[in-house]
Amino acid sequence: AQSVAQPEDQVKVAEGNPLTVKCTYSVSGNPYLFWYVQYPNRGLQFLLKYITGDNLVKGSYGFEAEFNKSQTSFHLKKPSALVSDSALYFCAVRDGNAGNMLTFGGGTRLMVKP
Amino acid sequence: SAVISQKPSRDICQRGTSLTIQCQVDSQVTMMFWYRQQPGQSLTLIATANQGSEATYESGFVIDKFPISRPNLTFSTLTVSNMSPEDSSIYLCSVGDDHYNEQFFGPGTRLTVL
Numbered sequence: 001a002q003s004v005a006q007p008e009d010q011v012k013v014a015e016g017n018p019l020t021v022k023c024t025y026s027v028s029g030n031p032y033l034f035w036y037v038q039y040p041n042r043g044l045q046f047l048l049k050y051i052t053g054d055n056l057v058k059g060s061y062g063f064e065a066e067f068n069k070s071q072t073s074f075h076l077k078k079p080s081a082l083v084s085d086s087a088l089y090f091c092a093v094r095d096g097n098a099g100n101m102l103t104f105g106g107g108t109r110l111m112v113k114p
Numbered sequence: 115s116a117v118i119s120q121k122p123s124r125d126i127c128q129r130g131t132s133l134t135i136q137c138q139v140d141s142q143v144t145m146m147f148w149y150r151q152q153p154g155q156s157l158t159l160i161a162t163a164n165q166g167s168e169a170t171y172e173s174g175f176v177i178d179k180f181p182i183s184r185p186n187l188t189f190s191t192l193t194v195s196n197m198s199p200e201d202s203s204i205y206l207c208s209v210g211d212d213h214y215n216e217q218f219f220g221p222g223t224r225l226t227v228l
Contacts, residue, residue: 032215043206044157044219046115051215090156100145100210101172102217104157 002027004093004105012111013081021076021089021108023065029097033074035065038088038107047089050074051096061085081112116141116209118220126226127197134193135223137207142187145210147217148180152203160205163190197227 003026013019025031035047048059050067058064065076074091091105117140127133137146146163161169161182169182184190194201207220 034216036219041224043118043221046216046218049216100162101159102147103159106156 002093002095002101002103004091004103006089006091006105006108008108009106010109010111012113015083015112015114016080019078019081019085019110019112021091021110023074023076023091023105024072025074025091025093026072027093027095029095031067031072031074032094032096033065033067034092034094034102035059035063035074035076036090036092036104038090040087044090047076081110083112083114086110086112115216116143116211116218118207118209118218120205120207120220120223122223123221124224124226126228128228129198131197132193132195133197133225134191135205135207135225137190137192137220139188139209143209143211144187146184146190147208147210148182148190148192149206149208149219150203151206151222157206160192163192194225197225199227201225202227 005024033050036044038044048057050057055067063078089108092102094102119138121136148160149157151157159172160175161171163169163182163184165184181193204222206222208217210217
């Protein structure tokens with residue numbers, strides 16, 4: 001079985017400050033990890049992924065995430081938040097050794113205040 | 115990345131009726147998926163739409179309630195049958211790339227059942 005936990009329902013940061021959205025996972029095989037963003041009344045947009053290689057992954061819109069195997073975490077980060085980053089963020093995991101099912105976390109609502 | 119469109123974008127339906135949602139992709143894809151996002155919730159995989167064979171349903175979802183068609187590699191439909199207010203959700207179509215390392219999502223269909 002595979003699972004994803006996003007411990008924070010909501011994260012609030014001031015514009016220009018760094019942001020972190022937390023994600024931990026559980027999977028039997030090799031973790032394939034993803035971050036998606038959902039703006040109001042829109043579908044999910046792919047931000048970044050970790051499959052293999054460097055633990056620090058850079059993605060769209062200045063976001064990055066660090067894969068930490070020992071802590072089974074894949075936190076999303078951005079050095080300087082923008083008001084336009086305000087959205088719902090989902091972390092997801094797939095077992096690279098078995099199947100194609102993507103399991104999503106509960107989502108974290110990011111609010112960036114001017 | 116694939117461009118995915120869904121019809122309708124939203125609908126309001128009466129209890130006991132059925133709605134068919136269409137998903138069209140701009141390129142041939144091997145894997146197509148249907149997800150449900152209930153209000154304020156994360157995404158849950160309903161089924162994998164297989165071309166030329168019956169869809170593969172996840173636990174808690176059955177073919178009688180959510181029949182799926184996949185006549186070719188660019189198109190799929192999901193029907194929500196005998197609807198009740200509990201079926202009010204956003205239904206999202208998703209496609210996987212050849213190596214299933216990324217999934218792209220359509221804009222979603224927002225269904226409200228009265």
